[in-house]
Amino acid sequence: MQKLTTFFLLALLFGCTKKLEQVKLFGSTMGSSYKVKYFAGSSAPSKIIISQEIEAKLKKVNDSMSTYLSYSEISKINHIQGDEWINVTPELHQVLLEAKKISVKSDGYFDITVGPLVNLWGFGPSGVRKVPSIEEIEKQMAKVGHHLLVVDPTKPRIRKLRDGVELDLSSIAKGFGVDQLALVLENHKITSYLVEIGGEIKVAGTKPNGKKWSIGVESPDFFTRQIKKVFYLSDKAIATSGDYRNFFKGGGKTYSHTFDFKTGRPVTHNLASVTVVDATSCMIADGYATTLMALGNKAFEFAEKNNLAAFFIYRGKDKFIEKSTTKFKIMVQGASR
Incomplete structure (x- = not known):
């Protein structure tokens, strides 16, 4: 009788286990691309419904914060x-x-x-x-x-407070967009997901096999694209800023899109890339990643002082040099897969 009872309970358990389906969505936004990957049970809305909500949310963010749209809220404010x-x-x-x-x-x-x-x-x-x-x-x-x-x-x-002041949210808007897409999923009780816009990412939960999400950080190379480092995250947001994707050359020098706001010129230092991890917000990670790139050689001290989880890649004489803050070592490098 005990064996029959045990068999019945096991059958009931496996019969009630919901099979999780992997869903992938992708498209263009904010002058870049977005990717959404999540695992959902049968009670979750259809892929079409989630996709429509995501597109609507992205449109709302763009209509508010894109300087490339003349009718956006930020463009009107700038005028x-x-x-x-x-x-x-x-x-x-x-x-x-x-x-x-x-x-x-x-x-x-x-x-x-x-x-x-x-x-x-x-x-x-x-x-x-x-x-x-x-x-x-x-x-x-x-x-x-x-x-x-x-x-x-x-x-x-x-x-x-002065005529001619113009706002540009490109250093923080993508991170906010990621947070907004994550809310779409969370509102439908989806707890295992990866959301990415232009390299800014937020992940939640683990995959059905119990493993964390693997996040690759690119090598800050001007001409090739390869992964420099892989981190394993769950319930975190991560953003990277660097000098190696959006730049131009002039007079034998390279000028990146990150500015030294004290001089009005693109930054000139050996910090090539910085990745920031935040426990809750990709917007915050995005903003601080840009901040640290602008700070350059003062960035590591600032990050330690403000308890930021940050991973730095510097350009050495003939190789890249990596450096991590104390909080990054604890939050990311010290965590298990």
């Missing part, structure tokens, strides 16, 4: 002159509050008012990639500085 309060959507307000927080903490090395410089150097929606004159840089620098943007902490509104 407004004067210092009157400007009402913004709750989503944009959330991003601006976080951006302001990082700007203050980093003493302006992270700065979303960098729009005039981005366009001047040709990294934005307008302009040609070229080295501008000192006079041109100084003229645009007068419109740059996080102190020129006031973000109301209690109401979704902002003020620009």
